[in-house]
Amino acid sequence: MNAYEEQEYTQSFNIDLWKKLISYARAYRKDLLLLALVMVVSGGIDAVFPLMNRYAVDHFIVPGELAGLWIFALVYGLLIAVQALNVWLLICIAGKIEIGLCYDIRNMGFRKLQELSFSYFDRTPVGWIMARMTSDIQRLSETLAWSLVDLMWGIAMMLTTIGIMLYLNWKLALITLSVVPILVVTSMYFQRIILKAYREVRKINSQITGAFNEGIMGAKTTKSLVREEENLKEFEELTERMRYSSVRAIVVSSIYMPIVMALGSIGTGLALWLGGNGVINNAISYGTLVAFISYTTQFFEPIRQVAHIFAELQNSQASAERVFSMIETEPDVKDSPEIIEEYGDLFTPKKENWPPIKGDVTFHNVSFSYKEGEEVLKNFNLEVKAGQTIALVGETGAGKSTIVNLLCRFYEPTEGEIRIDGVDYRKRSQLWLQSNIGYVLQTPHLFSGTVKENIRYGRLDATDEEVVEAAKLVNAHDFIMKLEKGYDTEVGEGGNRLSTGQKQLISFARAVLANPRIFVLDEATSSVDTETERIIQNAIQKVLRGRTSFVIAHRLSTIKSADRILVIRNGRVVEQGTHFELLRRRGYYYRLYTNQFMEEKEKEIMSQMR
């Protein structure tokens, strides 16, 4: 189906992957060591408790003595105090590792996302990236920290237990421990299928969420198509599958527990039988018998834990694979080392070396293809003098943004070069170019925060006065002042508390504040009321003045005022020239223009009637 569907989990254990993950955890080496130590001590003490019981039975109860009981109580108290401290330490340390690791990998991932090229975002859905950055990284760090906890504890407790049992009575130990290999094998087997079963449940669960989402969003359509019953039937199949899988997952666990319990009780039974005989024959003490019974009733717990970890690791491996695949992606557009040396990178720009920009743009024999073999531009040439306006015209999806993408170096030409002020832009840093380009989008994107913060995004060190000035220039000031808190009004997530027109004006102000030499405007098609439309038109004219501009144009007035028009169809530039030249040609532009003329006027008439 889709490349970004839930990927199947690799079954084999990938050593390299874990090595890599552990290398990320290098910063926590000391914590990891300490944690391992705490867990070994904790597991050891847990295994020692039955030994305490044995001591009590053999030294106090059987002989009826009380001498030393206080010391015994003291030692016991000390043990539980140490154990409580261990619990506290283990949670704090494991928590620190988990949370810290999560923080580190997220920051690393985010940094990588800022470097990756547009081609990556074009083929990777936002949802996929979000899932990697949130749940996968979370699971990864969780597993690394807490698996270690359980693993160390489990192993320490098992080894200590076995050691003590062998020491107390090696014959009895060997006999009662004979069930352990079976326990291990059964646990490994069951933990794997239990986890698999729950994974299936999770998968269906996300499908159900999807179905609810779609059912609610598509309800109006459903109603008009009278598909309620069919939809319900499909949904019922899904929930029935969910029921079946959930029950199955629980039933599998419900089979596992009794088996483990039974195996454990075989151990206890053997201890009672043979140990009891030993007591009767005076071969072993009461205390040893008691200790053996305790050990046999509790040793399935560490085995279950360890088996669970191995199953869990496989699950996390899949998360790790996906996260690393993202972090290790190489950006397609990169500055060469020499360029970085000269102009700095994204994070430490050497602005003092940046040459000033005039704004001449040249496309020289540029060829470009998004996909191999499908050339959308071939030997394209364009000469733009500083301050000129270029309009890109064509239907939706015709490929107008290609030229803009190339200009902004979101993509690089496959052949030929693009020159800014006569120099190939690959000989400058990406940040230099992007700092000199203003970009206003068709669907304006604002960030959560205040109006002021959003405008200031254009130039971070701008004063409040400069922000207001920019807003005034694009006629945004008036409406901003009418907002509840003026410039300090929160715009909401993605700016959704503002209208489309308002968002556009703020994004103009943002671009104006940046004061770029080259300006890219992706004009909106969405309709706004006439008054706002007029204000926006006015703002556009002001913004474009004196700047080299590329406009993906939809409005007649913008198109007509351009110095040159590029007409684009099916990804290619089919006509170019001034408005008059193109009209006279009576070609594709002429048709587009007349259609656009009708559209606009029709809409105008419609809104005038109100």
Place this chain on the structure above:
Amino acid sequence: MLKIHMSRMNSGPWRLLWHLMKDNRMRYAGAVVVTAFSALLSLMPTLVVRTTVDSIIGNKPIDIPYWMEDVILRLGGRDVLAHNLWICGLFLLAISLINGAAVYMRGKWTAQASESTARNLRNMLYDHLQNLPYDEHVKAETGDWVQRCTSDVETIRRFLAVQLVEIGRTLFLLTMALVIMFNLDVKMTFISMAVVPIIFVFSYIFFSKVKEAFRLVDEAEGRLTTVLQENLTGIRVVRAFGRQAYEIKKFDDKNREYRDLSYRLMRLMANYWAISDFLIMFQMGIVLVIGVYWASQGTMTLGTLLTFMSYEGMLLWPVRQMGRILTDMGRTQISLARVKELLDKPREDMNEDGLKPDLNADIEFRNVYFEYEKGRPVLQDVSFKVKKGQTVAILGPTGSGKSSLVHLLLRLYDYQGGSITIGGVELKRINKKWLRQHIGIVLQEPFLFSRTIKENIALGNSRAGEAEILEAIRVAALDDVIQQFEKGYDTLVGERGVTLSGGQKQRVAIARALVRDSSILIFDDSLSAVDTETDAQIRRALKERRKGVTTFIISHRITTLAEADLILVLDQGRLVQSGTHEELIRQPGLYQRLWALQSQLEEELAEESNMECSAQ
């Protein structure tokens, strides 16, 4: 505390839960019985060990109930058993096996009962939401509804599947263990329960308090996600302003905030686990030391001590867990209330007993009045007649009531005054399903389901064959869209697939409406995002195809309007003009002005070439 919760069970939310469990109450009852049985059985092995250690290996008198003593006698009495201790071992295994069976049954029955209940609840919600009136969906807060249907249902399911069982098991275990312990040694029982209330109350209070810390962490995570999401959706803006470093700083701030809050929570949890573990181990220590004291004095047997020790181990951890579960019950109640709120919304009346007349007939609107809110008419005094098979074009500014008018035809809304008839039958007397099945409507912003293009089209008519789908694709001018995709019409669209543009979506929706073979077709401004040329192409194809299908088209494109048999001009809810193209171009009004645009364009072009001449 438990009492307070129990008494609330009588109020609404818990009654809903009781109602939901309807078909599964017997299974639950069964689960309760085996839970009790299993609790009893899990207390047994300790007793077997005790008797074996004290009276068979040791020489204390047997002090177990008579019938069990009888069993021992039948097996040959103490001496035989002492020489055949394997029987005791076997006995342990047997108990464990029976208990295993009980545990299995408990797991299975609870799972079946709770999962079936959850399934029923999900189905009920889905069905209910689908059948709410159209208006509810216009106003719907999708995110909130989805949340109620998923996370709230999950909370309820977990309560039924895990927490209820856990509460039951702990209560049974506690009572039975107490009975046995009291029988063995009253003083010791009090001692061994001394710290239990403290553990319980400590857990309860801790989890009530720590909620705040959990909330803070959740909120911080939300903020972190927002920054990430906004960065990804606004990646162009970020790049265009070269703000990568700034964004990284912003993300780092939120990430750090989340980290610090999580760590704070983790510390709280560390305190909790350390303290409660200490309390539990302390309690066990008291029992051990005092028990050892008494046992060495001979006032208590070794076996009894072992029993107490082992019961402590079985009881204390679940009791601690109970504190947490009880704080969670408040959440379950909130979830139930939230779900109930959705289910309490009244469903749309489908008029199931209504008439099923032939809808391929004349349509008449007579003095139709309609309002969404009282006193604010959306349509008033609208009257017109449409002959069967005619094409009606509707024109008017935004908010003039065009969409409402066609929505009334499907009875997505109900008119308050006047009458609408199809073939002389009043609309309100017609079965709603029948009505909608025979009317195809393409909404202005159509919704496509997350399926392939072909499947989306087939939604219009599940009986449509390949040929009909292909025909619909041709008429809707979808061919060129489909050709772009490698998999053609098997391309997945929607959330998990390819994103189609507005115009492409509209065309898929048109194809979906076309496969229906409706008696009436409605295009609610559904070609607005399609370019004019494709628009014309679609209309040509439609014209060839629709024979005898009454068609309503809402549009502002003059070329579309001009072809209609009847043109209706609406303004502020009133029908201001109606007639054919020929009639309307002679009357002053909206239509005439639109028509005048054609000549205005010619003038404009001429003027521009003049300007050009003078410029040269």
